[in-house]
Amino acid sequence: MNISQIADKTGLPPKTIRYYEEIGLITPDRGANGYRVFTDSHLHKLAFLGRARTLGFSIEDCRTLLALYEDDTRASADVKSIARQHLEQINEKIAQLQSMADTLGHLIDCCAGDNRPDCPILNDLARH
Amino acid sequence: MNISQIADKTGLPPKTIRYYEEIGLITPDRGANGYRVFTDSHLHKLAFLGRARTLGFSIEDCRTLLALYEDDTRASADVKSIARQHLEQINEKIAQLQSMADTLGHLIDCCAGDNRPDCPILNDLARH
């Protein structure tokens, strides 16, 4: 497969696939013309990466997960541990964003949103 | 005030304050020795910026908000509109993260987390 074909199958942009090669996540073969040649194994790995990235895992987490994926003797505890840490980070991020949203929502409710200059949102930003 | 004093008062690191000057958010004076000199006006602006960044506004939003803050003839509707858009983005982000967290939480629950290689998390990543 050429890069655009595997890009279609995985949903990843060609640029991203080249980037993943550059950082050593995959190592496609090369044809006589210098084009990258992808096998089903590359397809699986890229799909794996795409899914892991969709779930918000960092590239370094993906690298580790991919190594575990390829290791038949892995312990599922290792995978679970990474996933748990990641979930914790996501939940922290959600809590932060929710706190922002609450504050912002309150300020928006308080703001008339008309032609006059008086604005509780700016007042809040200035007061703290 | 010198930079470390205003850094203490605003809670912003000196590096960040220099960066804000570089991108034109503030323009501190300069002493004869070349040191930055900050006034109360700069203090207010930096505090304003710090608060706005805490609420997750982008630098460009902050630039606009700061301009509105300084404009006595502003319409509060302009501020409210920016805040609303920002809130919408935050809520979208929360929804995305929550979806990730749900999926991940489910996978974690399904994973034994022991010494065996069988792992529903990796299975899921590979299947999609």
Add this chain to the structure above:
DNA sequence: GATAAGGGTTCCAGTGACTGGAAGGTCAAG
């Protein structure tokens, strides 16, 4: 055989919002 469209390649620069570090000037205390 020329040409044009549509692949592919590499390399460099930019994103956002800082942050770290090096190299060097300035200031106050002892």
Add this chain to the structure above:
DNA sequence: CTTGACCTTCCAGTCACTGGAACCCTTATC
């Protein structure tokens, strides 16, 4: 006079791509 804590600028790195330029390869058509 020296020490240590400031301050300055400038350059590079972060993360995960993304855009664009310049150039090569393949296939189809005239």
